[in-house]
Amino acid sequence: MKILMVCLGNICRSPLAHGIMEYMAREQGLDLEIDSAGTGDWHVGEGPDRRSTRTAREHGIDITNQVCRLFRVSDFDYYDHIFVMDNNNLRDVLSLARNEDDRIKVKLLLRDKIVPDPYFDDAQFEPVFHMIEKGCREIIEELV
Ligand code: 4NP
Secondary structure, eight states, rough: OEEEEEESSSSHHHHHHHHHHHHHHHHTTTOEEEEEEESOOOOTTOOOOOHHHHHHHTTOOOTTTTOOOOOOHHHHHSEEEEEESSHHHHHHHTTTOHHHHHHHEEEEESSSSSSOTTTOOHHHHHHHHHHHHHHHHHHHHHHO
């Protein structure tokens, strides 16, 4: 199964979701292919935000090898599920959907709640990590 994690900048939240999901898949021996992308292009080619890298490392997860990229329409073809962090991401990704097959792949990671953008608040990285971790655990329980 192939899963794409999407946020705005692809340097704070979706790299954490990408790293956490990969870590859980490896831990549980699950055949999952994970990637992440952003709807905005400001940081394309960069690694994750240092605050995300540090928070992940504090939980035993290395995300330093990730490289920021932009969400592209062909992601609808390649991925089985596309999980977004908030309602802006949802709107931006859905605006690129070509049909219902594309649209049904896109869901909020936390279903009925958003993962807030921690970019302007250092103190949010730790709670955001735990929100994403919970979301990833529930996705694995449901899908795998
Ligand atoms: P992310 O956070 O969407 O969780 O990666 C952000 C990162 C960068 C910016 C906004 C949000 N930015 O405006 O550069």
